[in-house]
Amino acid sequence: MTTVVEVRDLRMRYGDTDVLTGVDFHVEAGEVVCLLGPNGAGKTTTIEILEGFRIRSAGEVGVLGHDPATAPEDWRARTGVVLQSWRDHPRWTPRRLLDHLGRFFEPYSEPGRPRPHDTALLLETVGLTEHADRKLVTLSGGQRRRLDVAAAIVGRPELLFLDEPTTGFDPQARREFHDLIQRLAAAEGTTILLTTHDLAEAEKLATRVLVLAGGQIAADDTVDGLARRVEGEATVRWRVGAERRTAAVTDATAFVRDLLDTHGDALADLEVRRASLEEAYLSLVRRHESGQQDAAARLFTEVAR
Numbered sequence: 001m002t003t004v005v006e007v008r009d010l011r012m013r014y015g016d017t018d019v020l021t022g023v024d025f026h027v028e029a030g031e032v033v034c035l036l037g038p039n040g041a042g043k044t045t046t047i048e049i050l051e052g053f054r055i056r057s058a059g060e061v062g063v064l065g066h067d068p069a070t071a072p073e074d075w076r077a078r079t080g081v082v083l084q085s086w087r088d089h090p091r092w093t094p095r096r097l098l099d100h101l102g103r104f105f106e107p108y109s110e111p112g113r114p115r116p117h118d119t120a121l122l123l124e125t126v127g128l129t130e131h132a133d134r135k136l137v138t139l140s141g142g143q144r145r146r147l148d149v150a151a152a153i154v155g156r157p158e159l160l161f162l163d164e165p166t167t168g169f170d171p172q173a174r175r176e177f178h179d180l181i182q183r184l185a186a187a188e189g190t191t192i193l194l195t196t197h198d199l200a201e202a203e204k205l206a207t208r209v210l211v212l213a214g215g216q217i218a219a220d221d222t223v224d225g226l227a228r229r230v231e232g233e234a235t236v237r238w239r240v241g242a243e244r245r246t247a248a249v250t251d252a253t254a255f256v257r258d259l260l261d262t263h264g265d266a267l268a269d270l271e272v273r274r275a276s277l278e279e280a281y282l283s284l285v286r287r288h289e290s291g292q293q294d295a296a297a298r299l300f301t302e303v304a305r
Contacts, residue, residue, distance in 0.1 A: 001028040009219070010061060029158075127146055203223050240267060256272065
């Protein structure tokens with residue numbers, strides 16, 4: 001696989017306050033990686049450094065083969081950014097806005113990756129064909145956010161940054177946005193790095209989760225791997241006849257196999273529940289906030305990078 005993002009010993013200080021104290025991680029091509037962390041952990045700072053919008057205090061950063069702080073203009077055309085919010089002309093229409101933005105990417109078209117996207121196809125991809133000629137001011141929040149994504153991918157980026165993309169969304173708008181991101185990752189092979197406070201969102205979208213706490217990456221794993229490592233147990237529920245039972249086990253697969261061998265067809269209502277990402281994340285963050293950074297680090301020695 002091709003490494004798209006490589007971060008080594010990233011540090012950031014504001015005045016006398018150290019926000020990032022040695023961040024290390026990488027992102028491979030085609031991954032959807034979610035950066036989680038409590039407020040003030042430095043998630044947005046990290047993303048802004050990777051985008052080239054903030055100069056780091058120390059460390060090494062490579063994004064698409066370049067240092068974002070000194071990358072050339074054609075590097076910018078290979079990245080897309082969906083900000084938490086941004087301003088534009090409310091009387092413009094989605095079609096006019098995308099046509100306008102797309103023209104900036106024409107000089108950076110490459111064999112096999114023509115730029116920009118065709119506006120009509122892009123509007124269809126984000127579900128805005130019917131609203132293409134409406135004023136931006138009349139769009140709903142969910143429609144507006146889909147347009148934000150369209151503006152970020154009009155240049156067919158290889159890497160897309162999403163900073164808390166669904167803040168303020170209602171459940172329907174959030175679901176539509178998640179579907180859009182999944183289609184984008186599958187159809188275009190776009191690498192995606194997002195930050196979010198919505199743990200259900202991370203659980204649905206991410207192929208890998210990074211937890212930023214205490215100025216460093218405290219955990220780096222899949223959603224399932226992170227949950228198993230923090231909790232260590234699964235809860236198994238089942239019924240035999242009228243009797244219902246529950247057990248906490250460390251090896252759910254072996255336990256269920258034994259149940260089947262013992263009860264056969266009499267086994268009913270079998271349910272295996274592992275720790276959720278929310279439970280795993282909160283457990284890890286509590287360790288850091290209570291001063292147990294060393295214990296949390298030891299817990300994730302095998303997966304932290």
